[in-house]
Amino acid sequence: MPIEPAAQLLPAVVDLPFREGYVSSIIYVSLYVSLAAVALSTAFSVPVAILLGLADFPGKQFVKSVINTGMGFPSVVVGLVVLFAVSNQGPLGSLELIFTKEAMIMSQFVLATPPITAISLAAIAGVDEPVRDAAHALGGTRFDVALVVLKEARYGIATAILAGFGRAISEVGSVLIVGGNITSASGISKTRTLTTAIQLEARQGQYETAMVLGAVLVTLVLTVNAVVVRFGDRGVKP
Amino acid sequence: MAIHRRKFITAVGAATIASTAGCAQLGNNSNSGEETAAVAGETLTLTTTTSTYDTGLLDAIHPDFEEMYGVSVDAVAQGTGAALESARNGDSDVVMVHARGLEDEFMRNGYGVNRRDLMFNDFVIVGPESDPAGIGGMGSATEALTAIAEAEATFVSRGDNSGTHTKELNLWEAAGTEPGGDWYQETGTGMGEALNVANQQGAYTLSDRGTFISQRSEIDLTILVQGPIEGGPEILSNPYGILAVNPGVHENANYDLAMAYIGWITSPGAQDAISNYEMNGEQLFFPEAVSEDPDFQQYVPEGWSSSSSDA
Numbered sequence: 001m002p003i004e005p006a007a008q009l010l011p012a013v014v015d016l017p018f019r020e021g022y023v024s025s026i027i028y029v030s031l032y033v034s035l036a037a038v039a040l041s042t043a044f045s046v047p048v049a050i051l052l053g054l055a056d057f058p059g060k061q062f063v064k065s066v067i068n069t070g071m072g073f074p075s076v077v078v079g080l081v082v083l084f085a086v087s088n089q090g091p092l093g094s095l096e097l098i099f100t101k102e103a104m105i106m107s108q109f110v111l112a113t114p115p116i117t118a119i120s121l122a123a124i125a126g127v128d129e130p131v132r133d134a135a136h137a138l139g140g141t142r143f144d145v146a147l148v149v150l151k152e153a154r155y156g157i158a159t160a161i162l163a164g165f166g167r168a169i170s171e172v173g174s175v176l177i178v179g180g181n182i183t184s185a186s187g188i189s190k191t192r193t194l195t196t197a198i199q200l201e202a203r204q205g206q207y208e209t210a211m212v213l214g215a216v217l218v219t220l221v222l223t224v225n226a227v228v229v230r231f232g233d234r235g236v237k238p
Numbered sequence: 239m240a241i242h243r244r245k246f247i248t249a250v251g252a253a254t255i256a257s258t259a260g261c262a263q264l265g266n267n268s269n270s271g272e273e274t275a276a277v278a279g280e281t282l283t284l285t286t287t288t289s290t291y292d293t294g295l296l297d298a299i300h301p302d303f304e305e306m307y308g309v310s311v312d313a314v315a316q317g318t319g320a321a322l323e324s325a326r327n328g329d330s331d332v333v334m335v336h337a338r339g340l341e342d343e344f345m346r347n348g349y350g351v352n353r354r355d356l357m358f359n360d361f362v363i364v365g366p367e368s369d370p371a372g373i374g375g376m377g378s379a380t381e382a383l384t385a386i387a388e389a390e391a392t393f394v395s396r397g398d399n400s401g402t403h404t405k406e407l408n409l410w411e412a413a414g415t416e417p418g419g420d421w422y423q424e425t426g427t428g429m430g431e432a433l434n435v436a437n438q439q440g441a442y443t444l445s446d447r448g449t450f451i452s453q454r455s456e457i458d459l460t461i462l463v464q465g466p467i468e469g470g471p472e473i474l475s476n477p478y479g480i481l482a483v484n485p486g487v488h489e490n491a492n493y494d495l496a497m498a499y500i501g502w503i504t505s506p507g508a509q510d511a512i513s514n515y516e517m518n519g520e521q522l523f524f525p526e527a528v529s530e531d532p533d534f535q536q537y538v539p540e541g542w543s544s545s546s547s548d549a
Contacts, residue, residue, distance in 0.1 A: 087328075184304075
């Protein structure tokens with residue numbers, strides 16, 4: 001039977017059919033694509049969240065509800081839309097982005113932006129009114145107030161970025177469509193991520209290999225989370 | 239000569255965070271002549287079916303081509319229908335698939351040029367040892383399918399517009415049976431996955447021999463109806479073709495490199511490499527491009543007839 005008890009899987013780990021550099025290159029591609037997308041999303045989302053959190057304007061609730069809807073947007077649909085955009089026949093076709101990391105970053109950006117914006121916004125909105133008032137009262141400019149709020153909301157924003165990263169790195173549908181799951185013949189990943197590699201192995205019935213890659217993916221996500229939490233803790237201690 | 243888009247983008251890309259792949263290509267873009275050096279540093283996008291990729295064949299033979307021309311090959315495994323669709327959109331340069339009817343349609347619509355017969359293997363009908371429909375050893379694929387339909391034994395179909403799925407539909411048609419009902423299940427996935435689904439359910443399925451061999455140790459299914467390689471009916475043969483995307487339709491298609499690839503893969507050396515590729519001690523693909531008795535029909539869509547030249 002293909003699916004054996006987990007205990008029996010462990011000895012099989014020793015002689016998995018990985019070529020040299022294969023696993024490290026798919027880890028690299030996974031991290032590169034996800035981190036680049038999350039960095040771009042953060043650069044876009046946090047200012048938007050500050051703006052939305054500190055300003056009052058008509059239609060604010062509507063904008064918020066659009067962002068919240070975006071959090072649940074199906075990734076394969078994003079993949080399809082990006083595919084149409086970057087395909088040779090699409091509006092961005094002349095850039096020849098199809099089956100590249102850049103196309104994958106585009107789809108991950110679209111996917112990571114709503115959660116980062118929404119959670120950052122919640123964190124910023126959660127900063128107590130007295131804190132803002134105090135900053136104002138001390139003669140702070142709007143920029144100073146924004147800085148104070150940002151400082152107060154930093155854990156929430158870190159959580160937002162982690163949520164965005166989690167969505168990006170664990171996502172499989174859109175990167176498969178726009179990236180093409182490509183490795184070179186020598187087994188070095190070009191657009192293959194951990195998730196699409198797992199999908200490929202499962203498609204071939206290589207469940208043990210898929211499990212190992214899954215373990216690598218989970219470890220990676222845990223590590224990134226731990227690093228961020230640790231980083232955050234250091235800030236809070238006196 | 240206008241600036242080649244791909245090279246232009248490479249230059250733009252180098253200036254952005256997005257440029258990790260392209261730096262090495264910058265020095266080499268002044269000449270676009272006919273010699274092979276003109277393709278060095280470029281990337282060929284090959285869309286192909288899952289069977290050539292999942293069996294490991296392409297990974298085994300591509301390093302030779304990449305080294306010879308100083309290029310890289312991006313192989314995207316999509317299934318025949320999707321591979322042709324990507325090519326139709328101009329997103330690939332060369333296509334390797336196994337559904338002659340779809341290839342011919344692609345050619346007739348002007349998207350492909352210079353199709354060559356490449357290699358073949360065959361399909362087999364696999365199922366559980368218990369063989370509830372009693373098809374074991376049948377010499378006819380259509381009779382076997384009819385028996386499965388009459389027994390309403392579970393049959394797993396790829397259902398994904400792949401070459402294998404297309405062959406399966408042709409077989410049902412030849413058997414005069416319209417498959418349907420609870421026993422006929424479409425998975426919409428690759429061959430390996432379909433084999434797993436069939437295995438879990440003790441069901442029948444149509445598989446290419448290569449994928450079945452590569453997965454045999456993981457599953458309990460067995461070959462019940464053989465293809466022509468083991469003396470089975472010719473209707474189960476599985477020929478692969480290779481086509482270049484027509485640069486007249488998609489000017490960005492890397493036609494020079496596509497033709498270099500087609501020339502290489504149909505050469506005696508690469509054809510030998512294909513026949514030497516084995517998995518679990520069995521040959522998976524049989525070369526067909528080099529023959530002392532060439533089949534001229536391979537150069538034109540099947541059934542193509544102009545009233546004047548029918549001989």
